[in-house]
Each structure stands twice: as C-alpha cells, then as structure tokens.
Amino acid sequence: MKSTVVGSFPAKESSPSNFKDKILNTLGLYDPFREAIRSSVIAQLDAGVDIISDGQVRGDMVSIFTKYIPGMKIEDGNTVIVSKIRNPIKEISIKDMQYAKKVMKEYYNGNIPDGKGIKGIITGPNTIVHSSRIESFYKNKEDAIIDLAHSLKFEVDSIAKKVEPVYIQIDEPFLSTGMVDMNTAREAIDIIHDGLDIPLGMHVCGILSNAFKDLAKFNIDILDMEFAGNNINLGVLEKNASLLTNKKVGFGCIDSSVHTVDDIGDIDMLVSRAIEIVGKDNLLLDPDCGLRRSPKDVAFEKLKLMNEIKDKYA
Numbered sequence: 001m002k003s004t005v006v007g008s009f010p011a012k013e014s015s016p017s018n019f020k021d022k023i024l025n026t027l028g029l030y031d032p033f034r035e036a037i038r039s040s041v042i043a044q045l046d047a048g049v050d051i052i053s054d055g056q057v058r059g060d061m062v063s064i065f066t067k068y069i070p071g072m073k074i075e076d077g078n079t080v081i082v083s084k085i086r087n088p089i090k091e092i093s094i095k096d097m098q099y100a101k102k103v104m105k106e107y108y109n110g111n112i113p114d115g116k117g118i119k120g121i122i123t124g125p126n127t128i129v130h131s132s133r134i135e136s137f138y139k140n141k142e143d144a145i146i147d148l149a150h151s152l153k154f155e156v157d158s159i160a161k162k163v164e165p166v167y168i169q170i171d172e173p174f175l176s177t178g179m180v181d182m183n184t185a186r187e188a189i190d191i192i193h194d195g196l197d198i199p200l201g202m203h204v205c206g207i208l209s210n211a212f213k214d215l216a217k218f219n220i221d222i223l224d225m226e227f228a229g230n231n232i233n234l235g236v237l238e239k240n241a242s243l244l245t246n247k248k249v250g251f252g253c254i255d256s257s258v259h260t261v262d263d264i265g266d267i268d269m270l271v272s273r274a275i276e277i278v279g280k281d282n283l284l285l286d287p288d289c290g291l292r293r294s295p296k297d298v299a300f301e302k303l304k305l306m307n308e309i310k311d312k313y314a
Contacts, residue, residue, distance in 0.1 A: 008290030011036035048307030054100035120159035176206030224250025226288035252288035
C-alpha cells in the first residue's frame with residue numbers, strides 16, 4: 001500500500017530576495033513559484049508521501065492549461081471557447097514536474113527509492129469544457145471535449161517521456177455531477193490513454209452512487225475517489241468493488257474540505273474498511289482532494305497522519 005496526493009498544496013508567490021533574483025526579475029526571468037514547488041515537495045516527503053506532486057502551485061486547475069491552448073481564452077478569470085481547439089502552443093507543466101523531481105532526487109541524495117516518485121497531473125477534457133463557456137465554433141460540448149482530449153494528449157505524452165512519472169492522473173470532478181455524457185467522457189479518456197506505457201489514474205470527487213458503474217468501465221488503471229468527506233462512497237465501493245477489474249483504488253481518507261487536522265481514529269477506521277473491501281495491495285491512500293485551501297501546517301499534519309496509518313498496515 002502506497003500513499004500519494006491528489007495534487008495541490010498550500011503555496012504563495014515569493015519575491016526576489018538576492019541580487020541574482022533581482023536581476024532575473026528585471027529581465028522577466030524570475031519565477032515567483034519556484035520556491036513554492038520546492039517547499040511543497042519537501043513537505044510531502046517529510047510527511048512520508050510515496051508518490052508526490054509538484055504542488056500545483058500556479059493557479060486554478062482549468063486556466064493553468066487553457067491559457068496555452070489555441071481556441072480557448074481567459075476572460076475575467078473564466079475560460080471561453082472561441083474557435084476550434086488545437087494543440088497546446090507549449091509544454092505546460094513539464095518544467096515544474098522536472099524541477100519537483102530534481103528536488104525529490106536531492107532529498108534522497110541522488111537516488112529516488114523504489115516505490116517512490118512523482119506523478120503527472122492534468123485536468124481532464126470533460127471537466128475543462130464543462131467549466132468553460134462556448135462562444136463560437138462548437139454546437140455542443142461533446143465535440144469540444146473530443147478535440148480537447150486530442151490537445152491534452154500532447155501534454156500527457158510529453159510528461160510520460162520527459163518526466164518519467166510513476167503514473168499520470170487525470171482530474172475529472174465533473175464526472176460525478178450527472179452533467180457529462182459518459183460515452184463521450186470514456187472516448188476522451190481512451191484518446192488520452194492510447195499508447196501510454198505507464199499507468200493512468202483518474203480522480204473523481206463527489207458522491208458516486210449514480211456514476212460508479214460507468215466509471216468502472218473506463219480504460220484506466222487507478223480510480224481515485226473521496227471517502228473521508230462523505231459517508232456514501234464507502235458503501236458504493238463495497239457494493240460494486242467486483243466491477244473494478246484490474247484497477248487500483250485511490251482512497252481519499254483525509255477530509256480536504258475541513259481545514260483542521262483529521263482524527264487519526266477516523267482515518268484508521270476508513271483505511272481498515274477499505275483493506276477489507278479491496279485488499280491493501282490495491283489501495284493508494286490520499287486526501288479526498290487537493291489541500292491548497294488548508295493552512296500549510298495543517299496540510300502537512302494531515303499528510304503525516306495519513307502516512308502513519310499507511311505505515312501501520314505496511
């Protein structure tokens with residue numbers, strides 16, 4: 001049983017504090033988020049997380065991608081689809097992930113231990129399109145979703161090749177809402193998964209009573225869900241676990257909606273039930289969702305408690 005994170009971690013921009021950084025800032029080359037990546041990586045590792053993220057420090061989960069994709073623009077903080085969606089104009093998240101992996105390697109004195117590593121994370125095409133306004137070109141969301149899946153495929157393949165993560169996670173919270181055509185959603189994930197030689201996970205938060213049977217059919221290797229923040233999904237998993245053929249479960253056992261440290265007994269109870277249902281070898285422990293809104297010390301303690309429970313069942 002390994003541990004991971006859904007993605008985001010508390011972060012803030014830094015200001016240039018030395019001569020070199022001030023020169024870089026003058027030239028427009030200073031990165032105000034670089035230190036945030038480093039500190040979030042070290043916090044995850046100090047807490048005992050096996051498969052880390054880069055902290056997703058640069059902004060909201062939609063615009064961080066859409067501002068680099070032709071056919072989409074940011075207007076008053078929201079994404080608007082204005083023409084046919086095409087391939088990204090640049091690699092979007094590669095440098096942050098490469099830097100996070102470099103920090104991780106330094107943390108382990110040059111050699112990342114077996115079973116540990118970083119994961120690549122992108123926001124899924126269904127969630128991005130349903131979070132956006134269609135202004136022109138597309139008559140329906142489904143065609144936009146398929147085109148965006150082809151666009152995001154370039155980012156996924158670049159992550160796999162240049163970062164070499166343990167696996168790639170697609171964030172698709174909209175798949176629990178009932179607003180998404182599941183056939184289109186599954187086709188979009190098939191496009192992203194095509195030819196990928198590392199595992200593909202999909203994070204879907206929310207109550208999954210009505211969506212679970214559809215999600216179990218997706219061409220993914222890991223289905224990541226929340227269990228700490230609601231009292232329904234555990235029963236859904238127990239009733240339908242047999243549908244998850246050859247899939248691992250990302251098991252949200254930390255309540256990311258509460259900005260206080262979880263009760264270790266509650267975490268233990270959830271994890272022990274999950275082990276009974278699917279077996280510890282089929283579990284990846286993580287928070288329900290990202291921890292960006294929590295105070296940094298609280299986020300750290302949440303991850304630390306999660307890993308104490310992981311170690312208990314090692």
